[in-house]
Amino acid sequence: MPNDDALYEPILGLRRGGGAxxxxxYRGDW
Amino acid sequence: MIAVSTDDEARQxxxxxxxxxxxxxxxxxxxxxxxxxxxxxxDPEERGxxxxxxxxxxxxxxxxxxxxxxxxxxxxxxDAEMFGALEALGLDAIEPPAGGPxxxxxxxxxxxxxxxxxPVYFRGNRMAAVAIGGRSExxxxxxxxxxxxxxCEATIAAWDRLNGA
Numbered sequence: 001m002p003n004d005d006a007l008y009e010p011i012l013g014l015r016r017g018g019g020a021x022x023x024x025x026y027r028g029d030w
Numbered sequence: 031m032i033a034v035s036t037d038d039e040a041r042q043x044x045x046x047x048x049x050x051x052x053x054x055x056x057x058x059x060x061x062x063x064x065x066x067x068x069x070x071x072x073d074p075e076e077r078g079x080x081x082x083x084x085x086x087x088x089x090x091x092x093x094x095x096x097x098x099x100x101x102x103x104x105x106x107x108x109d110a111e112m113f114g115a116l117e118a119l120g121l122d123a124i125e126p127p128a129g130g131p132x133x134x135x136x137x138x139x140x141x142x143x144x145x146x147x148x149p150v151y152f153r154g155n156r157m158a159a160v161a162i163g164g165r166s167e168x169x170x171x172x173x174x175x176x177x178x179x180x181x182c183e184a185t186i187a188a189w190d191r192l193n194g195a
Contacts, residue, residue: 011032011088019124020095020116021088022031025071025081027103029037029045029141 031129032057034065036080039134046129047136049145050192053126058134071099087115095119104155108184149189156182 011021034057035042042056059065062072062079071082083100085107096115098107143151156179163175189195 013127015088015090015092017124017127018090018121020090020119020121022085022112022116023065023069023088024031024033024085025066025083026033026035027080027083028035028077029041029139029143 031055031126034059034071034081036060036062036066039131040137041139043131043134044136044139045141046131048141052129054129055127056129056131058132085112087112087119089119090121104178106181108181109188110184149186152182152185152189156186 011023015021031053032055033051036059037045038060039056039058042058046054046056057065059081062074062081066072066081069084069086071084073080073082083103083106085096085098086094087096089095095118096112098111100106159175159179159182163172163179166172166175
Protein backbone atom coordinates (compact mmCIF):
# COMPACT_ATOMS: atom_id res chain seq x y z
CA MET A 1 0.00 0.00 0.00
CA PRO A 2 1.09 3.63 -0.44
CA ASN A 3 3.24 5.18 2.23
CA ASP A 4 2.26 8.07 4.46
CA ASP A 5 1.30 10.87 2.18
CA ALA A 6 -1.42 13.47 2.33
CA LEU A 7 -2.85 12.04 -0.85
CA TYR A 8 -3.74 8.89 1.03
CA GLU A 9 -5.35 10.56 4.00
CA PRO A 10 -8.74 8.88 3.43
CA ILE A 11 -7.12 5.49 3.99
CA LEU A 12 -4.74 6.53 6.72
CA GLY A 13 -7.41 8.34 8.70
CA LEU A 14 -9.55 5.23 8.95
CA ARG A 15 -6.58 3.06 9.87
CA ARG A 16 -5.50 5.45 12.62
CA GLY A 17 -8.98 5.08 14.06
CA GLY A 18 -8.39 1.34 14.33
CA GLY A 19 -10.62 0.48 11.44
CA ALA A 20 -10.14 -1.59 8.37
CA UNK A 21 -10.64 0.08 5.03
CA UNK A 22 -12.72 -1.27 2.21
CA UNK A 23 -11.46 0.34 -0.94
CA UNK A 24 -13.52 -0.26 -4.02
CA UNK A 25 -13.14 1.10 -7.49
CA TYR A 26 -15.89 2.00 -9.87
CA ARG A 27 -15.88 2.85 -13.51
CA GLY A 28 -17.30 6.30 -13.32
CA ASP A 29 -20.65 7.95 -13.22
CA TRP A 30 -21.46 8.09 -16.87
CA MET B 31 -15.42 2.57 2.77
CA ILE B 32 -13.62 4.41 0.03
CA ALA B 33 -14.73 4.52 -3.58
CA VAL B 34 -12.15 5.50 -6.18
CA SER B 35 -12.80 6.39 -9.78
CA THR B 36 -11.32 8.57 -12.46
CA ASP B 37 -14.25 10.99 -12.18
CA ASP B 38 -13.33 14.44 -10.98
CA GLU B 39 -14.59 15.79 -7.67
CA ALA B 40 -17.55 17.65 -9.17
CA ARG B 41 -18.80 14.49 -10.85
CA GLN B 42 -18.32 12.51 -7.66
CA UNK B 43 -20.18 15.16 -5.71
CA UNK B 44 -23.03 14.83 -8.20
CA UNK B 45 -23.07 11.07 -7.78
CA UNK B 46 -23.02 11.33 -3.99
CA UNK B 47 -26.03 13.65 -4.19
CA UNK B 48 -28.02 11.02 -6.07
CA UNK B 49 -26.97 7.75 -4.43
CA UNK B 50 -27.70 6.79 -0.79
CA UNK B 51 -24.09 6.22 0.26
CA UNK B 52 -23.67 8.26 3.47
CA UNK B 53 -20.58 6.40 4.66
CA UNK B 54 -18.74 6.09 1.38
CA UNK B 55 -15.86 8.47 0.96
CA UNK B 56 -15.31 9.32 -2.68
CA UNK B 57 -11.78 9.79 -3.96
CA UNK B 58 -11.12 11.31 -7.37
CA UNK B 59 -8.17 9.95 -9.27
CA UNK B 60 -8.35 11.34 -12.80
CA UNK B 61 -5.64 9.71 -14.87
CA UNK B 62 -5.19 7.02 -12.25
CA UNK B 63 -1.84 8.38 -11.08
CA UNK B 64 -2.53 8.46 -7.34
CA UNK B 65 -4.35 5.28 -6.38
CA UNK B 66 -5.35 3.26 -9.36
CA UNK B 67 -2.00 2.93 -11.07
CA UNK B 68 -0.06 2.05 -7.94
CA UNK B 69 -2.68 -0.53 -6.98
CA UNK B 70 -2.61 -2.11 -10.41
CA UNK B 71 -6.23 -1.13 -10.95
CA UNK B 72 -5.97 1.27 -13.87
CA ASP B 73 -6.98 0.12 -17.32
CA PRO B 74 -5.55 2.59 -19.83
CA GLU B 75 -7.21 0.82 -22.74
CA GLU B 76 -10.84 1.28 -21.79
CA ARG B 77 -12.74 4.51 -22.35
CA GLY B 78 -9.55 6.53 -22.36
CA UNK B 79 -8.40 5.10 -19.03
CA UNK B 80 -10.68 4.08 -16.16
CA UNK B 81 -10.53 1.88 -13.07
CA UNK B 82 -10.66 -1.87 -13.22
CA UNK B 83 -13.58 -3.01 -11.05
CA UNK B 84 -12.05 -4.09 -7.75
CA UNK B 85 -12.46 -4.35 -4.01
CA UNK B 86 -9.63 -4.39 -1.48
CA UNK B 87 -9.80 -4.81 2.29
CA UNK B 88 -6.92 -3.02 4.02
CA UNK B 89 -6.15 -4.04 7.60
CA UNK B 90 -5.24 -1.36 10.17
CA UNK B 91 -1.55 -2.29 9.81
CA UNK B 92 -1.73 -1.49 6.10
CA UNK B 93 -1.59 -5.03 4.85
CA UNK B 94 -4.02 -6.17 2.21
CA UNK B 95 -6.38 -8.69 3.79
CA UNK B 96 -8.43 -9.29 0.68
CA UNK B 97 -8.23 -8.29 -2.95
CA UNK B 98 -10.56 -9.00 -5.82
CA UNK B 99 -10.18 -7.62 -9.32
CA UNK B 100 -13.05 -8.22 -11.69
CA UNK B 101 -12.46 -9.73 -15.10
CA UNK B 102 -14.84 -7.23 -16.63
CA UNK B 103 -17.31 -4.50 -15.69
CA UNK B 104 -19.94 -6.92 -14.40
CA UNK B 105 -17.59 -9.12 -12.39
CA UNK B 106 -17.72 -8.11 -8.74
CA UNK B 107 -17.03 -9.98 -5.56
CA UNK B 108 -19.82 -10.79 -3.13
CA ASP B 109 -20.83 -9.22 0.17
CA ALA B 110 -20.15 -12.58 1.86
CA GLU B 111 -16.54 -12.56 0.67
CA MET B 112 -16.01 -8.99 1.81
CA PHE B 113 -17.61 -9.45 5.22
CA GLY B 114 -15.74 -12.71 5.69
CA ALA B 115 -12.43 -10.89 5.14
CA LEU B 116 -13.45 -8.12 7.53
CA GLU B 117 -14.66 -10.45 10.25
CA ALA B 118 -11.45 -12.48 10.04
CA LEU B 119 -9.56 -9.36 11.15
CA GLY B 120 -11.34 -9.57 14.51
CA LEU B 121 -11.69 -5.82 14.93
CA ASP B 122 -14.13 -4.03 17.18
CA ALA B 123 -16.95 -2.23 15.47
CA ILE B 124 -16.48 1.51 15.01
CA GLU B 125 -18.89 4.29 14.22
CA PRO B 126 -18.80 4.59 10.45
CA PRO B 127 -17.24 7.91 9.52
CA ALA B 128 -19.14 10.30 7.31
CA GLY B 129 -18.59 9.83 3.61
CA GLY B 130 -18.96 12.12 0.67
CA PRO B 131 -16.79 13.64 -1.99
CA UNK B 132 -13.49 15.30 -1.15
CA UNK B 133 -14.78 18.60 -2.49
CA UNK B 134 -16.31 20.23 -5.49
CA UNK B 135 -19.78 21.38 -6.30
CA UNK B 136 -22.15 18.76 -7.64
CA UNK B 137 -22.03 19.20 -11.38
CA UNK B 138 -25.73 18.55 -11.97
CA UNK B 139 -25.00 15.56 -14.16
CA UNK B 140 -27.85 13.14 -13.61
CA UNK B 141 -25.92 10.06 -14.60
CA UNK B 142 -26.88 7.38 -17.07
CA UNK B 143 -27.36 4.92 -14.24
CA UNK B 144 -29.57 6.28 -11.51
CA UNK B 145 -30.73 4.67 -8.28
CA UNK B 146 -34.17 3.93 -9.64
CA UNK B 147 -32.55 1.87 -12.40
CA UNK B 148 -30.70 -0.43 -10.07
CA PRO B 149 -33.35 -3.02 -9.14
CA VAL B 150 -34.62 -3.23 -12.71
CA TYR B 151 -31.12 -3.56 -14.09
CA PHE B 152 -30.18 -6.40 -11.74
CA ARG B 153 -33.47 -8.23 -12.16
CA GLY B 154 -32.92 -8.15 -15.91
CA ASN B 155 -29.35 -9.33 -15.42
CA ARG B 156 -30.54 -12.16 -13.22
CA MET B 157 -33.05 -13.42 -15.76
CA ALA B 158 -30.45 -13.23 -18.53
CA ALA B 159 -28.01 -15.25 -16.42
CA VAL B 160 -30.65 -17.91 -15.83
CA ALA B 161 -31.54 -18.10 -19.51
CA ILE B 162 -27.98 -18.11 -20.81
CA GLY B 163 -26.79 -20.62 -18.20
CA GLY B 164 -29.54 -22.97 -19.29
CA ARG B 165 -28.37 -22.93 -22.90
CA SER B 166 -25.03 -24.58 -22.25
CA GLU B 167 -23.98 -28.09 -21.28
CA UNK B 168 -20.55 -26.80 -20.31
CA UNK B 169 -20.07 -26.92 -16.54
CA UNK B 170 -17.56 -24.09 -16.45
CA UNK B 171 -19.86 -21.87 -18.45
CA UNK B 172 -22.81 -22.75 -16.27
CA UNK B 173 -20.77 -21.95 -13.17
CA UNK B 174 -20.05 -18.49 -14.52
CA UNK B 175 -23.74 -17.94 -15.24
CA UNK B 176 -24.61 -19.14 -11.75
CA UNK B 177 -22.04 -16.82 -10.19
CA UNK B 178 -23.56 -13.91 -12.08
CA UNK B 179 -27.07 -14.87 -10.99
CA UNK B 180 -26.00 -15.07 -7.35
CA UNK B 181 -24.32 -11.67 -7.59
CA CYS B 182 -27.54 -10.21 -8.97
CA GLU B 183 -29.62 -11.81 -6.22
CA ALA B 184 -27.29 -10.52 -3.51
CA THR B 185 -27.42 -7.02 -4.96
CA ILE B 186 -31.21 -7.06 -5.22
CA ALA B 187 -31.51 -8.34 -1.64
CA ALA B 188 -29.17 -5.60 -0.38
CA TRP B 189 -31.15 -2.97 -2.25
CA ASP B 190 -34.40 -4.27 -0.81
CA ARG B 191 -32.98 -4.18 2.72
CA LEU B 192 -31.72 -0.65 2.21
CA ASN B 193 -35.13 0.46 1.05
CA GLY B 194 -37.11 -1.47 3.63
CA ALA B 195 -38.74 -3.73 1.07
